[in-house]
Amino acid sequence: MIETLLVANRGEIACRVLRTCRDLGVATVAVHSDPDAGALHVRRADAAVRLPGAAPADTYLRGDLIVAAALAAGADAVHPGYGFLSENAAFARAVEAAGLTWVGPPPAAIEAMASKTRAKRLMxxxxxxxxxxxxxxxxxxxxxxxxxxxxxxxxxxxxxxxxxxxxxxxxxxxxxxxxxxxxxxxYVAGGRHVEVQVLADAHGTVWALGTRDCSLQRRHQKVIEEAPAPGLPPALADELCATAVRAARAIGYTGAGTVEFLVAADGTAHFLEMNTRLQVEHPVTEALYGVDLVALQLRVAEGAALPPEPPAPRGHAVEARLYAEDPARGFAPQTGTLHALDVPGVRLDTGYAAGDGIGVHYDALLAKAVAHAPTRREAVRALARALERARVHGPATNRELLVRTLRHPEFAEPGRVDTGFYDRYLADLTAPAPGAGHAAVAAALAEAASRPGPGAWRNLPSAPRTRAYTGPEGAGGSDGPAAHVVRYHRTRDGYALPDRPGVRVVSAAPDLVRLDVDGVVRPYAVTAYPVPGGAGTVHVDAPTGSHRFTPRPRFPDPAERTAPGSLLAPMPGTVVRVADGVAQGARVEAGRPLLWLEAMKMEHQVTAPAAGVVTALHAEPGRQVGVGALLAVVTPDPPGGTAQPAQRPEAADPSGEPARPEPTDPPGE
Incomplete structure (x- = not known):
């Protein structure tokens, strides 16, 4: 029997494993890097061991340190979660060599499938x-x-x-x-990503727990998953499950694993790989079959036998991955404080709680929301509504993209969605959010209600007060979030909106504004998160969706400008490489890749905005940059196409900060 388990992972999956251990009465040990010292998985474990450093290579990928941590804390078993060392045969052997129980498949089985090329040949x-x-x-x-x-x-x-x-x-x-x-x-264009969950014990029993569809992907990473795979012919589903069982038996597999396929439009299935670990999307299978896969992993590791047949599936389950990222701008990861995370009515697996910080060292996954219902239509409807009504306050997220995706006509048709969905519809799905204008009104009136009322009596009507916001981030299109300007009068009878006919202010309080729009009254819950010395953010939650705004200063600083052609870091991250031939003085064409930033396990390409000369380059591999740091300056060719000689522009500050020329324009509204 496993008495104390060390979870060799972090974030959402670590919290997921800890939850099952608590239910089973198993004591737990967490490990953590320095940025994760106060993370939720550390707070929820019975004990924690520090892995000094920040980079994964120095911490969560150091198998020797993790084995030493398990021994020091008195653990007798190790669960790897997913990612990091979960499919590392050498780590599995090191765990077993230390006399600890490895909660996973035999190292030889991991090795057989670890290389995709070897796995393909095996199949x-x-x-x-x-x-x-x-x-x-x-x-x-x-x-x-x-x-x-x-x-x-x-x-x-x-x-x-x-x-x-x-x-x-x-x-x-x-x-x-x-x-x-x-x-x-x-490359199979228009293919579906379908996978089969397997679970095997050491006594010869192998379960195939049905299919999952993971076709909705961005940058080859899954966004929405569901089980069973909708619209899949029963004969094909049976064939995939049988192939997955044969693969598991062929390598003497035990524990949980996933066999992945690409299904072409003509129904032809192509083997992709076998993941010898628990998958991120395992909750949809748990909901469908009414099982706890982590608990079954532990029981198999303890030597228990599975029943001859798995439970019967019931209903349908859908999972959406909530990321701290901006889909409208290349899915750029976002950082900052997560002020609130509440998605009522569905299962929520997360590694964060309100008040936690979202950093740059790991991926951008905030949480997984899972809905289960008797039918697919009911499960999809429940998940979309839960996300629409959720309170997710903090950095920009993909929440609006998820809601729109779940309600898209193509997604509604079972089996219609393929891996090219976002290539076709991303622009529409990230268009400015409907209702943002009314939400901005609510933000302005809530702020006004938090201040004292009007002062002395006036003989003449005063000019309207004005408040401007930028946002909502994540739904403003590729040109950036939209600007919203709200003009209002404060009267003895309440508030009036001179520019918005058909909109009447029913009531306004610092945290709740009720607006009558063409005869329909809706509440808008407003929460402001001020930042000392900065604009902060305002979140407005309405029955029709949520919006995130940044207050704009009344008198913009004209110094907040950069030289033409300045390339600023769109996110905090690390410069991983600079393109060959790119150096100060080099000539580049529009759209040419200049360098790559890595943030939250994703690489982001920075390209030349126009044809011209690289007149400054402040990016070298390994450099850590913050949002807005100056990476390079490409001085555009003048009209007529004659390139200018390379020179260092005044805007190129060697400190890496954006240029700030002396203000020359008078401040204005």
């Missing part, structure tokens, strides 16, 4: 050699052999781009996994 599929590809092989998907989660993955449609994409994939794979091996496979 009778020949991976493609990128060096031998011809035009006839295109399009292909270049992938990291040792990777996952979209890292080291590139779509190649043009043979001339192959060498560059392979080099980029190798560089990213080496950085993420310590292994630069890549391979290629046919």
């Amino acid at each position: 009778g599929v020949a991976p493609l050699d990128p060096a031998a590809l011809t035009e006839a092989d295109l399009p292909v998907l270049v992938k990291a052999a040792a990777g996952g989660g979209g890292r080291g993955m590139r779509v190649v449609r043009d043979l001339s781009a192959l060498a560059g994409e392979v080099a980029a994939a190798r560089a990213e794979a080496l950085s993420a996994f310590g292994d630069d091996e890549v391979f290629a496979e046919p």
